[in-house]
Amino acid sequence: MNTVHSFHRGGADVAQAERAREAAVEAALARLDLDTKARLLSGQDRWSLPGIPEIGLKSLVMSDGPIGVRGVRWSADDPSIALPSPTALAATWDQDLARRAGTLLAQEARRKGVHVLLAPTVNLHRSPLGGRHFEAYSEDPYLTGVIGAGYVEGVQSGGVGTTVKHFVANDAETDRFTVNNVISERALREVYLAPFEAIVENAHPWGIMTAYNAVNGTTMSEHRYLVNEVLRGEWGFDGINVSDWTAARSTKGAIEGGLDVAMPGPQTVYGPALADAVRAGEVERAEVDKAVRNVLRLAARVGILEDAEPVVTHVPGEIDGEALAREIARRAFVLVRNEDGALPLRPGKVALIGAAARDARVMGGGSATVFPTRIVSPLDGLAAVLPEGALSYAVGADPRTELTVADQGFELHAVCRDADGAVIGTCGVPNGQIHWTDSDLPDGVTPDRLHSVELTGTFTPRDTGPHTFGIKGAGAFVLAIDGTTYYEDVQLRDEDDPFSGFFSAPVPRGQAELTAGEAIEVSLVHVVDEVPADDITFTLAHQEPLRDPDELIAEAVDAARAADTAVVVVATTDRVESEGYDRTDLHLPGRQNDLVSAVAAANPNTVVIVNSGAPVELPWRDEVAAVLLSWFAGQECGAALADVLTGAHEPGGRLPTTWGSFADAPVTQVVPESGELPYAEGVFIGYRAWEREGRSPAYAFGHGLGYTDWTYESVTSDGTTATVRLRNSGERAGREVVQVYLAPGQPDTERPTRWLVAFAGVEAGPGESVEVTVGLPRRAFEVWDEGNNTWSFAKGSYEIEVGRSIADRRVRTTVNV
Secondary structure, rough: OOOOHHHHHHHHHHHHHHHHHHHHHHHHHHHHOOOHHHHEOOOOOEEOOEEEEEHOOOOOOOEEEEOOOOOOOOOOOOOOOOOHHHHHHHOOOHHHHHHHHHHHHHHHHHHHHOOOOEEEEEEOOOOOOOHHHOOOOOHHHHHHHHHHHHHHHHHHHHEEEEOOEEOOOOOOOOOOOEEEEEOOOHHHHHOOHHHHHHHHHHHOOOEEEEEEOOEOOOEEEHOOHHHHHHHHOOOOOOOOOOOOOOOOEEEEEHOOOOOOEEEEOOOOOOOOOHHHHHHHHOOHHHHHHHHHHHHHHHHHHHOOOOOOOOOOOOOOOOOHHHHHHHHHHHOOOEEEEEHHHOOOOOOOOEEEEHHHHOOOOOOOOOOOOOOOOOOOOHHHHHHHHHHOOEEEOOOOOOOOOOOOOOOOOEEEEEEOOOOOOOOOEEEEEOOOOEEEEEHHHOOOOOOOOOOEEEEEEEOOOOEEEEEEEEEEEEEOEEEEEEEEEEEEEOOOOOOOOOOOHHHHHOEEEEEEEEOOOOOOEEEEEOOOOOOOOOEEEEEEEEOOOOOOOHHHHHHHHHHHOOOOEEEEEEEOOOOOOOOOOOOOOOOOOOOOOHHHHHHHHHHOOOEEEEEEOOOOOOOOOOOOOEEEOOOOOOHHHHHHHHHHHOOOOOOOOOOOOEEEOOOOOOOOOOOOOOOEOOOOOOOOOHHHHHHHHHOOOOOOOOEEEEOOOEEEEEEEOOOOEEEEEEEEEEOOOOOEEEEEEOOOOOOOOOOOEEEEEEEEEEEOOOOOOEEEEEEEEEEEEEEEEOOOOOEEOOOOOOEEEEEEEEEEEEEEEEOOO
16 A cells, blocks of 8 residues: 555645635535435434435444444454553553554554544543543543544544544543533643643544533533533634534534534434424524534545545555554553562463463453454463463463353354244354444344344353353343253343443343353344334353352462462453443452462462553552553453563553552542532542642552663753653663653642653663653643633743652753743
């Protein structure tokens, strides 16, 4: 493919092309009648807007991200690259790597016929309890803005649009559809709006997605002030504003609040309802024209509007997705502890322990789900590189204490039947979960003919014993295992959440005694018209035989005692971290903490891999030799882990979020009271709050070790830039993330003690020195003046502090501004 990007053209050419696109937009707009305009602002189905052939407009297709591009079908028939989670990407502290990730996803989107990626998520880690934190970048607005801007630039360099989300303050999942987040204007400006503002200014995204929640009394899909006055007015955003799915609630409120598109369709507050509101005099026709103009502009930019040249005319060259996924993963791993050089692994026998070592969790739950062609587990990765006979494996402790989606050992397909029982269509499915809209139905299947869906196939168990099977979803079901019917009844929906069938826990419905290696038939029939719904969503769930936890831990201890190094993989589950609900604590599920302590007592050379998307408590962290945080590391997690554990590559990550105990965490309130959630902490979240409270976390923001040492020699600054000199004082080449913090010379209780203002990655060989200069943004010295409703430059003396983390600042200098 041609590697020339269209945005390399000169400024005059770019401006001329932009004017030509605007002219094409206006010409197309002038040819539309009111009903067509209103229809264009409403999804025609779950993932697309209607095409209008009369004006040369093709249907605009959207897809979930952010770690991959699923496309419009919830199916493994069209697999996707699965990159590491956003917390992992932010842990690289590398904007260029984020840009390359975005470029790969644009490649994936083009392959799947997708024009707009519903990503990135740039909400903040306000509280460690946020269930969807794996899908957001960081607790710090500056780091979030930098990584998010790189991601957007990468995606849009491939001619695919982005929708930066969720605008704004969708920082937790509890009551997310109805919660009113009460936030001061200063906290909004300095913290929660800051990443969006930075991305709009620096990356010029073609889309924004508004959140479900309300802010200060107004739902975000109708927030005239934040959307029209701030986003569009002050910041100059000229892209599309799309609702989160089902978030739009009022025709007049949404269109006047700056919402361009209501998704999903076809039943929304726009379409005929919007046209009727205009005719009734309730809505100005000009408001509709503004929204349609934004939709047509996006269509022109992505190349689906006739007579409009797309922004990107020559797409980037082909990227190897598996190689990039592996690179991002190892660059994201954060080594937070490494006593006596426990890593890289020393020669000898390795005992690999943990259920997640065999069945890695590579992504978070919810709409971020994609279906890769392969997943390399830690067991796979280490087995591929260690000498024969050097590696043993033990389960140790399984964190999955509930049923999970039927996956390992299952070979399933779906059979669709009409009311007479005749087969009208079939398709393969990636696992035990069906999540279909009308556009997902197998070839030949139409909603009016579909009566039932049977999820059927074989299951080959890995273990002998009682296997439990269950069902997630609402409606009539028949569950049969190995020829025996275990359930035939109706499961009722017991939650108000419209996505409860997707996020709720499975219900156990039968237990069968099975033998390892012997395949059996499984069948789950769902009658789709018993409980009317827009989607067909249900799950066959499964749980392997539960062995005695003490027995499993004892086996792991024996394996660790016989090895030179014990590597324990601990993990969260999709019932702990997922879209749809928040956490109630920071514990690792099951008996995993007991497992680590027991293994460490048996083998002092114990390395622990933490497979989670967000902070968890590590009560045993001082008992083990090394702790490596792997996040949800994507499909190549095991290969990347082998690279890092063996020393072929060093772990490159730094913490994008503070890790500490729940008891010490300064901000933990995520449950609304009487429908409201006060952000009473103001600007003090993350490390800002930890420092204000004088509390010491387990691992500070920015912390991360490599396989070499660094000596910081000097920093100089004129207030607009800072120049840092440092030396690789270790014995091997390495990469360091230089972090620059700004601290007011005079203590001020209304401002954080210090905050991140710049960072840069540097590389050097053993004994080599390197110098890097970074810009200090003017905004770093500004505060939001609530009295005058504007930014105010805070003159005075500041310390420029540079080092390896917020808690490990090595050199400093003073500037007066």
